[in-house]
Amino acid sequence: MKKVYIETYGCQMNVADTETVFSILAQNGYARTSDMDDADIIMANTCSIRDNAEQRIWGRIEQFNLRKKRHPEVLVGILGCMAERLKDELLDSGKVDIVAGPDTYRKLPELIAAAASGTPQIDVMLSREETYADITPVRLDSNGVSAFISIMRGCNNACSYCVVPYTRGAERSRDFSSILREACDCASRGYREITLLGQNVDSYGFEGTGFAELLGMVAGQVPDVRIRFSTSNPQDISEKVLTTMASHPNICHHIHLPVQSGSDRILEKMRRRYTREGYLSKVRRIREIMPDCAITTDVIAGFCSETEQDHRDTLSLFEEVGFDAAYMFYYSERPGTLAARKYPDDVDLATKTRRLEEIITLQNRLSLESNRRDIGKTFTVLVEGRSKKSPDELCGRNSQNKMCVWPDSRHSAGDTLQVRVKDCTQATLLCEEI
Ligand code: SAH
Ligand code: SF4
Ligand code: F3S
Numbered sequence: 001m002k003k004v005y006i007e008t009y010g011c012q013m014n015v016a017d018t019e020t021v022f023s024i025l026a027q028n029g030y031a032r033t034s035d036m037d038d039a040d041i042i043m044a045n046t047c048s049i050r051d052n053a054e055q056r057i058w059g060r061i062e063q064f065n066l067r068k069k070r071h072p073e074v075l076v077g078i079l080g081c082m083a084e085r086l087k088d089e090l091l092d093s094g095k096v097d098i099v100a101g102p103d104t105y106r107k108l109p110e111l112i113a114a115a116a117s118g119t120p121q122i123d124v125m126l127s128r129e130e131t132y133a134d135i136t137p138v139r140l141d142s143n144g145v146s147a148f149i150s151i152m153r154g155c156n157n158a159c160s161y162c163v164v165p166y167t168r169g170a171e172r173s174r175d176f177s178s179i180l181r182e183a184c185d186c187a188s189r190g191y192r193e194i195t196l197l198g199q200n201v202d203s204y205g206f207e208g209t210g211f212a213e214l215l216g217m218v219a220g221q222v223p224d225v226r227i228r229f230s231t232s233n234p235q236d237i238s239e240k241v242l243t244t245m246a247s248h249p250n251i252c253h254h255i256h257l258p259v260q261s262g263s264d265r266i267l268e269k270m271r272r273r274y275t276r277e278g279y280l281s282k283v284r285r286i287r288e289i290m291p292d293c294a295i296t297t298d299v300i301a302g303f304c305s306e307t308e309q310d311h312r313d314t315l316s317l318f319e320e321v322g323f324d325a326a327y328m329f330y331y332s333e334r335p336g337t338l339a340a341r342k343y344p345d346d347v348d349l350a351t352k353t354r355r356l357e358e359i360i361t362l363q364n365r366l367s368l369e370s371n372r373r374d375i376g377k378t379f380t381v382l383v384e385g386r387s388k389k390s391p392d393e394l395c396g397r398n399s400q401n402k403m404c405v406w407p408d409s410r411h412s413a414g415d416t417l418q419v420r421v422k423d424c425t426q427a428t429l430l431c432e433e434i
Contacts, residue, residue: 001015001030002040003030004022004025004030004040005039006018006043007055009053010046010081013168014047014081015075015148015374017064017080018104019047020132022104022138024105024106024108030109040075042077044060044064044079044203045080045085046078046082048081048163048335049162049332050332057082059097065423071102075112076096077096077097077112078090078100078293079105083102083109084102086130087097094220096120096128098312099120099122099123100109100123101126104275107123111204116384130153130172131173131174132227133175136185137153143384143413145384145414146191146194151201152173152198152199153174157200160270161270161339164253165421168199176214179214179218180217184221186225187222187224191225192226194218195227195230196215196218196228198231200233202265203233203237205388211229212240214314216240219248223250226251226399227249229255230256234258234272234331242286252400254293254296255295256298257283257298260303261313262318263314266303278316281366285297294400294401294402295321297326297327299314299329300330301356302331303347311355311358314359315359315362317361323367324367324400325367325369325401328356328359330355330356336337362427368426371402375423377420378419378420379417379418379421380416380418381404381410381418383412384397392408393407404428405428405431406432408433420432427428
């Protein structure tokens with residue numbers, strides 16, 4: 001049996017896709033290995049979202065080729081968004097044998113077989129239909145607690161900075177009956193948490209069923225499993241999603257709501273279809289309906305033409321919302337996107353990094369303040385495993401997706417229990433069992 005090793009980069013969608021790839025390969029007689037030096041086929045499932053993500057992969061391709069030098073029969077494959085974006089450029093490097101885009105994974109067995117006979121293979125056709133609905137992923141979560149279920153693929157929003165619509169193609173939603181089946185399957189295998197994944201989950205739609213209905217159906221189908229979802233788009237998240245969240249005890253109170261910028265002028269150039277005020281009123285509505293709901297975000301510093309005032313608008317929006325956590329980036333121009341074609345990348349690197357640092361410093365304080373507000377509160381946590389820092393402690397997340405740690409010798413991964421917050425750091429709630 002040939003052994004396949006896959007490294008996964010990028011977002012949760014890629015993690016879910018790697019699980020699909022392993023399932024397709026397993027059905028075709030390939031075994032999985034987590035040791036690159038033991039593999040006959042070495043692959044990376046890649047991300048193109050920022051330039052440094054791609055640079056890292058080029059570095060890995062060099063590493064893979066070190067093994068190939070010693071064992072010329074080893075095949076190197078590049079999957080995912082970078083395969084889709086760079087296409088032949090990867091093959092032309094002479095260091096890659098297989099290039100497969102996100103919608104061609106069913107063809108991997110063929111591509112591998114053909115590459116093994118000496119001709120490099122590429123298939124980067126995007127599809128309007130492929131959702132891999134019938135493929136039961138091989139779950140890679142090692143402690144068997146948390147599973148991803150992809151509910152849609154692609155993206156129809158044309159945010160001007162973003163490469164995803166080019167690498168993942170048009171948006172398509174997966175048949176809800178296959179999603180419900182997969183949720184039941186996860187529950188029966190002991191998974192305690194399911195995250196529904198899509199680039200813009202609020203635009204899910206299959207035969208008249210929207211995201212709010214889907215969310216309610218999944219939550220009702222597996223009432224003992226926690227449900228999370230990502231990502232919500234500020235312009236699309238609906239009242240009905242919020243009321244569905246509030247009415248099902250197993251749907252977690254956490255919304256990841258990427259804002260990108262606090263300046264209306266920049267939001268318009270980014271082609272985000274909401275304003276600062278529109279965003280803030282969504283936040284207010286979320287908190288009216290679920291006062292304990294955590295809100296996290298993504299932000300880009302130094303987008304084309306961003307002024308100090310635009311940047312201060314982002315800082316003040318962060319302050320006003322008081323995000324519980326954030327993923328923060330500086331703008332990286334992606335070739336072929338609308339922004340790359342239309343706007344000069346005119347904020348210099350020093351300014352971008354300085355602005356990013358200012359946002360990070362502010363968010364670190366906001367995260368700490370958010371955690372401090374939780375001191376004295378009790379939460380239900382789902383145990384993920386031993387705390388990395390101290391072996392006498394367990395760690396797990398509360399509904400708000402905050403990491404909790406507490407001394408515990410009785411419970412194990414997958415259990416739920418009540419804890420009280422005694423203290424905190426910026427990243428963690430330090431708790432005791434009650
Ligand atoms: N679909 C999600 C985001 C997916 S990409 C959404 O619309 O919210 C994840 C994050 O990467 C984005 O939210 C954005 O903050 C960041 N990102 C995307 N393109 C980028 C670029 N060109 N430069 C820097 N950050 C980028
Ligand atoms: Fe990119 Fe915008 Fe689609 Fe998110 S919604 S994946 S940022 S185009
Ligand atoms: Fe990256 Fe592709 Fe996800 S570009 S963020 S792996 S959709």
